[in-house]
Amino acid sequence: MNSNMKTAFLYAGQGSQHKGMGEDLYRDFDEFKNVFDKTDLPFDLKKMCFEDPEEKLSKTKYTQPCMVAFAAGITAILNKNGVKPDYLAGLSLGEYSALQASGVWDAETAIKLAAFRGNAMTKAAEGVEAGMSAVMGLSRDELQKCVDEAQSEGVVSICNDNCPGQIVIGGEKKAVDKAAELAKENGAKRCMPLNVSGPFHTKFMSPAGEELKEYFKDIKFNDEQIPVVFNVTGSERSSEETVPELLEKQVQSGVKMTQTIEYLLDNGVRRFVEIGPGKALTGFVKRTAKEKQVEDIECITLETSESIKDYLEKIRSRRT
Known part of the structure; x- marks a missing residue:
């Protein structure tokens, strides 16, 4: 050391x-x-x-x-x-x-x-059907565009910018699923749903x-x-x-x-x-x-x- x-x-x-x-x-x-x-x-x-x-x-x-x-x-x-x-x-x-x-x-x-x-x-x-998903392989700006587009389905936002190429989105499950779908269409390598009990950091x-x-x-x-x-x-x-x-x-x-x-x-x-x-x-x-x-x-x-x-x-x- x-x-x-x-x-x-x-x-x-x-x-x-x-x-x-x-x-x-x-x-x-x-x-x-x-x-x-x-x-x-x-x-x-x-x-x-x-x-x-x-x-x-x-x-x-x-x-x-x-x-x-x-x-x-x-x-x-x-x-x-x-x-x-x-x-x-x-x-x-x-x-x-x-x-x-x-x-x-x-x-x-x-x-x-x-x-x-x-x-x-x-x-x-309580009372929120929540979702969170880790998105691999997109930049923050690229993912933000997907998140903005998915707002038509409900509330979703970037909640953890963990490291380059791994960002977590969260909010209402329907909107999170839509943002993840758009992320894949726009080149995300993987979208991994997380087992969470709430829409944290939203x-x-x-x-x-x-x-x-x-x-x-x-x-x-x-x-x-x-x-x-x-x-x-x-x-x-x-x-x-x-x-x-x-x-x-x-x-x-x-x-x-x-x-x-x-x-x-x-x-x-x-x-x-x-x-x-x-x-x-x-x-x-x-x-x-x-x-x-x-x-x-x-x-x-x-x-x-x-x-x-x-x-x-x-x-x-x-x-x-």
């Missing part, structure tokens, strides 16, 4: 959760265990993550606090070992974990915020944005101690912007992940540490770096006890 290489921690979003996540970390690391043991939720966090007995982990209102607790546990392990990045970012829900890692909130507050957000998004999705989530706006009034927001690159803008926060405003917009606006990764690359980041579960963000980084012809990148994924022990050992050997 090159000790002079700038590092970014990237926090995974909803969709990569799975039964058993964190069980080995809870067993092997006191810092992780402490986060889980101190978390007070209306359900058993350990049982939900480790066993998922009623198969509820994939439901938004459970997924979100579980994912943020998992991420906060890993952040606590890294902090204990003196491992800090130069930049932080996260995909959608992962942005809450990035802000927690930056010191904006403690772990307990971040997890409670995620639980509130998950509930608000679940309520906002205007249907504006009631969730309003709920968050009210909820944030009673939450203390500290200044970021490490720069965070935000989903809504694909850059750091300007002096005119506030974290609550950006998060209120985030839940109902498209996620600019491509622009986020480009910003990090342009600012000299070459080591990307994905804090999982999953490896989706690593794939996005590699695709974006390839498109920008940046070759000297290093990608690391931290999800298991073994991967974290290996990473910490490499850092220790680099420091000696």
Whole structure:
């Protein structure tokens, strides 16, 4: 590992959760265990993550606090070992974990915020026959034309610009299906329907944005101690912007992940540490770096006890 290489921690979003996540970390690391043991939720966090007995982990209102607790546990392990990045970012829900890692909130507050957000998004999705689809092989401008044309069938918009050649559209199912059909006609390599419970990052989530706006009034927001690159803008926060405003917009606006990764690359980041579960963000980084012809990148994924022990050992050997 090159000790002079700038590092970014990237926090995974909803969709990569799975039964058993964190069980080995809870067993092997006191810092992780402490986060889980101190978390007070209306359900058993350990049982939900480790066993998922009623198969509820994939439901938004459970997924979100579980994912943020998992991420906060890993952040606590890294902090204990003196491992800090130069930049932080996260995909959608992962942005809450990035802000927690930056010191904006403690772990307990971040997890409670995620639980509130998950509930608000679940309520906002009620009564909408929603669809989301990942479109491969079209540029954003090309796909936008298909989306505009499909508006005749209902509401559809670009909701995740993940990386060059992979963009997610979402909204009302009829309109999403029409946009996907048009995308294929216009050269898309593939359109993959996603199994989601709501039209996330579309205007249907504006009631969730309003709920968050009210909820944030009673939450203390500290200044970021490490720069965070935000989903809504694909850059750091300007002096005119506030974290609550950006998060209120985030839940109902498209996620600019491509622009986020480009910003990090342009600012000299070459080591990307994905804090999982999953490896989706690593794939996005590699695709974006390839498109920008940046070759000297290093990608690391931290999800298991073994991967974290290996990473910490490499850092220790680099420091000696």
